[in-house]
Structures are given as C-alpha cells and as structure tokens.
Amino acid sequence: MVYIGLSADEKREIGILKAIGWETGDVIRMKFWEGALISLTAFLLGYVAAYLHVFRFSSVLFEPVLKGWSVLYPQFELVPVVDGVQIATLFFFTVFPYAMATIVPIWRAAITDPDSIMRG
Amino acid sequence: MIELSGIRKAFNQGRHNEYWALNGIDLTIPSQQVTAFFGPSGSGKTTLLTVVGCLARPTAGRVRLEDRDISGLPERFLTQIRRRTFGFIFQQFNLIRGMSALENVMLPAYPLGGEWRALKQRAEFLLDSLQLSHRRTARVEWLSGGEQQRVAIARALINDPKVLVADEPTANLDTALSKGFLDILETLAAEGRTVLLSSHDPMVIESSVVQRVVKLRDGRIVGDL
Numbered sequence: 001m002v003y004i005g006l007s008a009d010e011k012r013e014i015g016i017l018k019a020i021g022w023e024t025g026d027v028i029r030m031k032f033w034e035g036a037l038i039s040l041t042a043f044l045l046g047y048v049a050a051y052l053h054v055f056r057f058s059s060v061l062f063e064p065v066l067k068g069w070s071v072l073y074p075q076f077e078l079v080p081v082v083d084g085v086q087i088a089t090l091f092f093f094t095v096f097p098y099a100m101a102t103i104v105p106i107w108r109a110a111i112t113d114p115d116s117i118m119r120g
Numbered sequence: 121m122i123e124l125s126g127i128r129k130a131f132n133q134g135r136h137n138e139y140w141a142l143n144g145i146d147l148t149i150p151s152q153q154v155t156a157f158f159g160p161s162g163s164g165k166t167t168l169l170t171v172v173g174c175l176a177r178p179t180a181g182r183v184r185l186e187d188r189d190i191s192g193l194p195e196r197f198l199t200q201i202r203r204r205t206f207g208f209i210f211q212q213f214n215l216i217r218g219m220s221a222l223e224n225v226m227l228p229a230y231p232l233g234g235e236w237r238a239l240k241q242r243a244e245f246l247l248d249s250l251q252l253s254h255r256r257t258a259r260v261e262w263l264s265g266g267e268q269q270r271v272a273i274a275r276a277l278i279n280d281p282k283v284l285v286a287d288e289p290t291a292n293l294d295t296a297l298s299k300g301f302l303d304i305l306e307t308l309a310a311e312g313r314t315v316l317l318s319s320h321d322p323m324v325i326e327s328s329v330v331q332r333v334v335k336l337r338d339g340r341i342v343g344d345l
C-alpha cells in the first residue's frame with residue numbers, strides 16, 4: 001500500500017500510538033491540529049508580512065509597479081485596504097488543501113491494524 | 121482471568137499465501153501470574169500475544185476477559201479494553217523519537233483525558249521507581265538500550281494496567297540488563313500484576329519469577345509446565 005505524504009517515521013509513530021491505546025480518531029485529531037498549526041502559522045506569518053509590507057513600509061516592492069515608472073512622480077497616495085473575502089479565499093486555498101492532503105494519508109495509516117507494530 | 125478457546129488465526133486468508141499462525145489454542149490464564157510463551161521462531165508466540173492483548177482479532181475462537189466475551193467487539197471497544205487492561209512492552213521498545221522519556225511515558229494516558237499535572241507526576245514517579253529520573257528530559261533516541269526498555273516499561277505502566285504483555289523482552293539486552301529486567305518483573309509480579317511474555321531466552325524461561333511456561337509449536341500448545 002502506498003501512503004502519499006507520510007514518511008516511514010510518521011507511519012511508525014501512528015502505529016505506535018494505536019498500539020498503546022489511541023483510537024483512530026485520537027490519532028487523526030492530534031495530527032490534524034499538528035498540521036493545522038503548521039499551515040496556520042505559515043498563513044499568519046504570510047499575512048502579517050504582507051500587512052507590514054503594505055501598511056508600514058508603503059509597499060516599497062510593489063509601489064513602482066502600482067504607480068508606474070514615470071519619472072515625473074505623480075502625486076497620489078495608495079490607500080491600502082484589507083479585503084475580507086480575499087483573505088478568506090486565500091485561507092481556503094492554502095490551509096484547507098494542506099489539511100486535506102495530510103488528513104487523508106493519516107487516516108489511511110491510522111486505520112491499519114495495531115498488531116503490525118509488534119513486528120517492527 | 122483470560123480464557124482462550126479454539127483460537128485460530130490466519131494471515132492472508134483466502135489468498136494463495138494463506139497461513140495459519142495459530143491452530144486451535146485452548147488456554148486459561150489466571151490473574152496475578154507470570155506466564156511465558158516459549159517456542160521456536162514462527163511458532164506463533166507474537167501472534168498469540170497480539171490476540172490476547174486485543175491488538176488483533178482471532179480468525180476463529182473466543183477470547184474471554186473476566187468472563188466477558190471480547191472476541192466479537194468492534195475495534196473501538198477493543199481499543200478501550202486494551203488501554204484500560206493491558207500495558208505493552210515491545211521487543212523494539214517502539215518509543216517515539218524526538219520526544220523526551222517523560223513525554224513518551226505520558227502518551228498512552230492522553231486519550232483518557234485526565235488531569236495533565238497529575239499525569240506528569242505519575243510518569244515522574246514511574247521513571248523514578250525505575251531509576252530513570254535523571255534521564256527524564258532526554259530525547260529517547262539518546263538513551264541506551266537498557267534505559268529505553270525502562271522507559272518502555274514505565275509507558276506500559278502509566279495507565280495502571282492489570283495485565284502486562286511483553287514480547288521477547290530480553291532479546292535486545294545483554295546478560296546484565298536481562299537480569300535487571302527480571303528484577304523489575306519480580307517487583308511487578310509482587311504488585312499483583314498479570315504478566316504474559318514470550319521468550320526464547322533460557323534465562324527468562326528458567327527464572328524463578330516465571331511461574332508457568334507454555335510451549336508452542338506450529339501454532340499449537342505442546343507443553344504446559
């Protein structure tokens with residue numbers, strides 16, 4: 001059987017947890033929070049970095065692109081906005097697929113028989 | 121008390137490589153005794169321990185635990201029985217790398233949802249009783265074989281199981297450490313725990329701690345002393 005996305009160590013770890021009395025659901029919950037924490041941290045770091053970039057540092061990277069390369073600097077200010085829908089969309093396309101991509105292989109590893117761990 | 125009747129276990133049933141690892145085991149294992157399963161490689165010792173310890177279901181036959189038939193129970197119930205009744209000491213110890221000794225010992229208790237502080241105290245007490253206090257924060261992959269086994273023993277005891285199951289407990293230990301294991305076994309037996317183990321090791325089989333030796337061959341009982 002092939003488990004995409006899980007290392008041999010992770011599979012072993014799941015087998016051990018099952019053998020010492022964790023239910024399939026316990027394993028999945030723990031792994032889910034572990035995965036959610038990682039992707040959520042990544043998401044929030046990205047969000048904070050982008051926010052700082054736009055609001056604090058006046059978008060130094062994008063400003064020339066947004067304002068154009070005119071030599072005569074046009075006198076207008078870019079007004080940064082936070083779009084809730086966009087953030088939700090971003091979240092949905094980063095955190096959610098990550099969770100799915102990890103949960104499925106974890107679930108498949110977690111339903112295997114706990115006796116396999118006796119024969120390392 | 122654990123009663124096995126007509127236990128058979130097939131691997132790959134219905135396929136060309138079908139193999140019957142257990143071929144009709146009838147056995148009564150009284151509580152508070154140390155029983156050893158002894159037999160050549162492939163005789164079914166590990167398989168029998170997994171069936172008794174609710175890690176695997178028999179293909180045929182019944183397992184009764186304290187007069188309750190548990191052979192037909194669904195996986196979830198088996199898991200619950202397993203974690204309340206049994207503690208396992210695996211041959212390869214099976215500790216989780218990257219975690220400390222203390223964290224490893226605490227792992228089997230998390231699904232039971234008790235208070236974390238009390239659990240930590242219990243784990244520390246167990247490590248202390250096995251002379252491992254000074255290594256409790258060390259990651260398990262840094263521990264010696266004997267230390268790893270004691271962590272595994274502490275982990276097996278964290279939920280205070282009535283029955284301890286140990287598969288080839290001395291296979292990865294030298295003579296001195298095997299002796300150490302037998303001393304720990306003595307203490308566990310004195311506490312009134314039921315111990316089931318499998319072994320090739322004459323030192324274990326002939327030890328005075330072991331009260332009963334059940335001999336297996338080709339998935340059958342061929343001797344009971």
Ligand SMILES: Nc1ncnc2c1ncn2[C@@H]1O[C@H](COP(=O)(O)OP(=O)(O)OP(=O)(O)O)[C@@H](O)[C@H]1O
Pocket residue numbers: 131132139140141159160161162163164165166167168
């Ligand atoms: N998952 C499996 N699939 C197929 N055959 C298996 C499986 N597990 C065990 N067996 C076979 O069942 C038989 C009994 O195995 P078991 O591990 O119980 O023996 P054992 O007495 O513990 O041997 P050892 O002393 O070498 O540990 C062996 O012939 C083994 O090859």
Ligand SMILES: [Mg+2]
Pocket residue numbers: 165166167287288318
């Ligand atoms: Mg074996």
